Amino acid sequence: MIRNQLLVCAGGACITSGEKSVKDVLVDELKKNGIEDEVQVIETGCMGACDLGPIVVVYPEGTFYQKVTVKNAGLIVNEHLVKGRTVGELLYTEPTSEMKAQTSGDIPFYTRQVKRVLRNCGVIDPLSIEEYIARDGYFALGKALEMTPDDVIRVLTDSGLRGRGGAGFPTGLKWKATREAKGSPKYVVCNGDEGDPGAFMDRSVLEGDPHSIIEAMAIAGYAIGAEKGYMYVRAEYPLAIERFEYAIGKAREYGFLGRGILGTGFNFDIEIRIGAGAFVCGEETALLRSIEGKRGTPSIKPPFPAQAGLWAKPTLINNVETYANIPQIITNGAEWFRSVGSAKSPGTKVFALAGNVQNTGLVEVPMGTTLRELVFDIGGGIPGGKKFKAAQTGGPSGGVITADYLDMPIDFDTLKEIGTIMGSGGLIVLDESTCMVDIAKFYLGFTVDESCGKCTPCREGTLQMYHMMERICDGKGRDGDIEKLSKLANVIKDTSLCGLGQSAPNPVLSTIRFYEDEYRAHIYEKKCPSHVCKHLLTYSIMPEKCVGCTACARQCPVDAITGEVKKTHVIDQSKCIKCGSCYEICRFSAIRKE
Amino acid sequence: MKSLEELKRIKEQTLREMDLRQAKERGKVVVAMGTCGIAAGAKDALMAIIDELEKADIHDVKVVQSGCMGLCDKEPTVEVAMKGQPAVIYGDVNDTNARRIVREHVQGGNVVADLVIKRENI
Numbered sequence: 001m002i003r004n005q006l007l008v009c010a011g012g013a014c015i016t017s018g019e020k021s022v023k024d025v026l027v028d029e030l031k032k033n034g035i036e037d038e039v040q041v042i043e044t045g046c047m048g049a050c051d052l053g054p055i056v057v058v059y060p061e062g063t064f065y066q067k068v069t070v071k072n073a074g075l076i077v078n079e080h081l082v083k084g085r086t087v088g089e090l091l092y093t094e095p096t097s098e099m100k101a102q103t104s105g106d107i108p109f110y111t112r113q114v115k116r117v118l119r120n121c122g123v124i125d126p127l128s129i130e131e132y133i134a135r136d137g138y139f140a141l142g143k144a145l146e147m148t149p150d151d152v153i154r155v156l157t158d159s160g161l162r163g164r165g166g167a168g169f170p171t172g173l174k175w176k177a178t179r180e181a182k183g184s185p186k187y188v189v190c191n192g193d194e195g196d197p198g199a200f201m202d203r204s205v206l207e208g209d210p211h212s213i214i215e216a217m218a219i220a221g222y223a224i225g226a227e228k229g230y231m232y233v234r235a236e237y238p239l240a241i242e243r244f245e246y247a248i249g250k251a252r253e254y255g256f257l258g259r260g261i262l263g264t265g266f267n268f269d270i271e272i273r274i275g276a277g278a279f280v281c282g283e284e285t286a287l288l289r290s291i292e293g294k295r296g297t298p299s300i301k302p303p304f305p306a307q308a309g310l311w312a313k314p315t316l317i318n319n320v321e322t323y324a325n326i327p328q329i330i331t332n333g334a335e336w337f338r339s340v341g342s343a344k345s346p347g348t349k350v351f352a353l354a355g356n357v358q359n360t361g362l363v364e365v366p367m368g369t370t371l372r373e374l375v376f377d378i379g380g381g382i383p384g385g386k387k388f389k390a391a392q393t394g395g396p397s398g399g400v401i402t403a404d405y406l407d408m409p410i411d412f413d414t415l416k417e418i419g420t421i422m423g424s425g426g427l428i429v430l431d432e433s434t435c436m437v438d439i440a441k442f443y444l445g446f447t448v449d450e451s452c453g454k455c456t457p458c459r460e461g462t463l464q465m466y467h468m469m470e471r472i473c474d475g476k477g478r479d480g481d482i483e484k485l486s487k488l489a490n491v492i493k494d495t496s497l498c499g500l501g502q503s504a505p506n507p508v509l510s511t512i513r514f515y516e517d518e519y520r521a522h523i524y525e526k527k528c529p530s531h532v533c534k535h536l537l538t539y540s541i542m543p544e545k546c547v548g549c550t551a552c553a554r555q556c557p558v559d560a561i562t563g564e565v566k567k568t569h570v571i572d573q574s575k576c577i578k579c580g581s582c583y584e585i586c587r588f589s590a591i592r593k594e
Numbered sequence: 595m596k597s598l599e600e601l602k603r604i605k606e607q608t609l610r611e612m613d614l615r616q617a618k619e620r621g622k623v624v625v626a627m628g629t630c631g632i633a634a635g636a637k638d639a640l641m642a643i644i645d646e647l648e649k650a651d652i653h654d655v656k657v658v659q660s661g662c663m664g665l666c667d668k669e670p671t672v673e674v675a676m677k678g679q680p681a682v683i684y685g686d687v688n689d690t691n692a693r694r695i696v697r698e699h700v701q702g703g704n705v706v707a708d709l710v711i712k713r714e715n716i
Contacts, residue, residue, distance in 0.1 A: 003644050003657065005614045038641070059614040060656045084627035084659030123615065133601060134608035142598045263597055 004039045004081055007057040009122060011046025011204060012239060013361075014053035019043075022054045022073045029077035039081055045208015047122030049109055050361035052092060062103040065090040095358065095380060109359045112378050114340055116348045117201070117324040118364050121208030126243050129250040132211040138256055140327035144219045145264050152223040153179060156326070158334035160346040165191055165282075165319030166394065166423045167499070168345070168412035171326075174316065177306040178224045181314035188220045188229040188268075189310065189317040191287055195234070195279040196395035197446065199426035201350035202320035204362055206233065206240035209324070210247035214270060216323035218256060219330060221268040224316050229270040230291050235277055245272055279396075279450035283498045284317050286452065297454045298498035319424070321350060342368035345411035349425055353379050356386065356431035368409035371401055375429055386431040390514070394423025396443040396450075397503035399510025400436070419510045421503065435532035436515040437522050440507040441469040447504035458501030461492040465508060473533040477523030486512060531593055534578050538594055541582075543568045545590035552582035552591065613653050620654040621676035623700065625687075626669065628662025634669035635688060642692035643672070650701050668711050674699050680714040 008014075008023050023041060030036040047055050052066035056073070058080055065076060068090060075087045091100040092107055104110040124131040132138070144152050157172025178186065190213060194202040206213065217229045233241050248270055251257045259267045273291045280286045281296040288309050290296040309315025325347060329337045338346040345367040351374060354360050358380030365374065371391055375381065382388050390400040393410075399420030401408070408414055412422050430439065448466050453459045465488055468481055489505030496502050512519060521527045528536040541552070541561075548566040553559075560576045563569030571582070583591045609616075625631070625640045644657055655676075663671050668685030674695060675681035682705055684695055691709055698706050705713075 001641060001644055001648070002611075002614065003640060007615070060618060061658050081659075082627065083629070083632075083661060084625070085661040124612075128608075130604055130608040131612060133604045134612055136605070138601060139598070139605075142601060262601075 002040050005059045006041045007044050009047045009055040010043035013050035017053045019054040021070050022068050025070050025073040029074045033082055042125045045121040045126045046204040048362040064104045066092045109378055113364050114348050114366050115364050116328060117321055117350050121204055126208050126210055127246060129211060129254060136331060137211055138215055140330040141215050141218050142262055144222055144330050145262055145266060149223045155334050159329045159337040161325055162345060162412060163319060164321035171322055175223055178314050178316040181307050183314045185313060186224055186226040187310045187315040188217050188226045189315055190217055190231045190323055191317055191319045192233040193275045193282040193287060195282045196424045196426045198354045198428055199352045199424045201352060201362055201425055203237050203240050205320050205324050206244050210244045212327055213320060213323050214247055214251050216326040217270055218268045219326055220316055222266050227267045231270055231272045232275055232287055232291060234275040280452040280500050283500055297452045300497055340366040342409060342411045344413055351425045351427045353427055355428035356382055357429040358383050367411045370407050370409055372406040382431045389430045389432045389434055392428040394421040395426045396446040397506055398423045399506045400514060402514045419513055433530055435528055435530040436511040436518050437473060438532050440511040441473060443507040444469060455496045455501055457492045457495040461488055462504050472522045474535045475526045481523055482519050537578050539571055539576060539583060540592050541569050541571055542590050542592055545588050547588055551585050555581045555585040618654050618656040622656040622658055624658055624660050624673040626663045626671045627659040630662055630666040631669045636670035638689050639670045639672060639687045639692040642689045643696055646693045646696035655700055682710055683712040684709040685711040
């Protein structure tokens with residue numbers, strides 16, 4: 001008889017921070033106490049609060065233990081399970097109130113979320129198809145098969161669901177177009193090539209709730225009239241591939257994939273295709289070429305994949321998070337879906353919260369939530385008492401949201417208005433010590449590397465922009481650079497074939513729009529206001545503070561500092577390489593960085 | 595898998611196995627598992643309570659453990675706290691008494707008077 005269940009988070013982040021060995025300790029300790037038959041240990045998908053990992057939740061109490069290590073995992077068994085005493089040291093302490101949270105229901109990071117896409121992640125065992133079924137899994141497929149394909153598409157259209165891969169195209173329209181397109185056979189494709197650095201919601205769903213995607217793809221197959229689906233996942237997600245493959249096997253065994261599904265005449269099956277890690281393969285036409293075994297380069301649209309996709313046949317392609325919404329929409333209806341979110345962007349969105357913020361991880365909130373709620377209420381604010389500066393959304397294809405827009409509801413359209421994009425939902429918080437020119441250069445560097453090379457403006461143009469950005473950060477910026485950057489950026493946007501090139505200049509354009517003063521300071525005053533760009537820094541010694549301890553002179557790798565013991569030291573600016581080692585070693589705060 | 599009926603059967607069956615993870619709102623039964631409690635047989639009481647709840651098909655009551663309540667003489671002790679009712683602490687809860695508490699108090703709504711050692715003041 002089972003009296004307790006231990007849910008151990010086996011998401012990617014928790015595994016990296018030692019989940020496997022923690023689980024082994026738990027199992028060992030249970031055996032030592034002879035209670036291995038009374039207490040069940042279950043590995044789940046990602047619970048979202050990745051910086052608190054490894055996480056262990058004890059049911060039925062729901063006690064939430066965080067940052068569990070091999071050393072203290074035994075306490076959960078020996079104290080909590082044997083003696084009935086909560087292990088205080090492993091509870092989460094809320095930073096502002098300093099209260100110990102007993103369950104996840106006491107942690108603001110969780111209480112403010114609305115879990116739909118992630119509803120099963122961290123709750124069920126992803127390897128158990130039965131647990132998925134217990135959470136209403138595959139009932140949506142059963143319901144869809146009793147409806148006509150047109151009715152399925154109508155529910156989806158009425159729900160107002162928009163593509164979660166970034167562009168926000170109405171999903172119902174896409175399904176309708178693919179259903180109406182002439183040509184046979186038709187294909188269903190899932191885009192799991194999550195390439196935006198820092199975003200990992202698709203991986204979490206594939207790892208934590210793989211059956212939801214299988215069910216959604218089968219529903220899509222029925223709706224558009226396809227018998228074959230392809231799941232395209234990047235090779236960097238081995239655990240997602242492993243669990244999805246296992247889930248496909250189970251779904252076949254139970255008859256949710258294969259021939260004559262649920263006693264009807266509907267046939268459908270899914271194969272996995274593994275991407276080799278090119279960012280451009282997240283672009284749908286490039287992804288389709290990659291599935292065909294060709295080089296992943298984009299092609300001109302139209303024809304859209306709905307008309308001529310895989311092997312020139314009508315193909316439906318949606319992102320993982322989009323699919324994850326579908327079974328619930330079929331089960332609960334369009335009205336239910338529209339009950340949260342904004343009018344034009346209904347439903348929820350999963351954000352990967354990262355950067356200079358207290359709580360990092362995956363958060364799912366209604367569309368239209370403000371940045372302030374995301375960063376301060378859920379994210380717990382900026383660490384180290386620093387001020388919020390901006391948030392970067394949409395990764396290398398997006399731009400920034402500044403402090404002025406903290407109270408703007410975030411959805412597809414509002415973000416577009418201020419020059420950034422939703423993208424896949426990466427949200428990187430930047431504090432006041434961030435240099436916006438430097439951050440734009442970083443993202444541009446990413447697209448320079450990832451441009452497939454097909455279009456000259458993207459291949460050469462982004463590189464030229466990058467060289468200019470490098471020059472500006474090195475203190476060699478020239479009058480007219482800002483104008484030249486903007487002009488080139490707009491040419492690249494207008495003349496590139498695919499989304500990668502069309503959005504690559506966004507980080508630069510967006511930072512010029514909101515932080516032109518920082519660009520000007522770099523170019524005209526040769527100063528980096530945030531003290532980040534190394535070549536624009538000057539280190540000097542303040543005579544009134546220097547005690548002549550000689551520490552800096554001894555530390556300086558190029559002997560640029562001279563001075564006698566107990567007398568003021570001086571930095572020779574012609575020799576200084578701006579490494580900052582004097583600044584770090586000085587115990588009297590006598591080095592000025594400006 | 596050929597029908598929705600079959601799907602429903604799997605759902606019902608698995609929901610029972612996942613029962614511990616569901617929100618249980620109607621009340622809780624707390625078994626004191628201090629050294630004194632365990633020595634006096636709290637483990638047997640705990641398992642008897644879980645077994646009896648299962649038999650009675652009651653899934654909205656949580657069974658949790660706590661440390662010693664300080665009444666070492668009366669161990670094993672069990673507290674029953676149903677929502678909207680004062681909590682009751684029972685003493686000398688062996689297997690038989692544990693099953694009585696579930697049947698009479700949790701299921702029947704009547705306090706098992708002869709086992710009570712303390713009642714919460716309203």
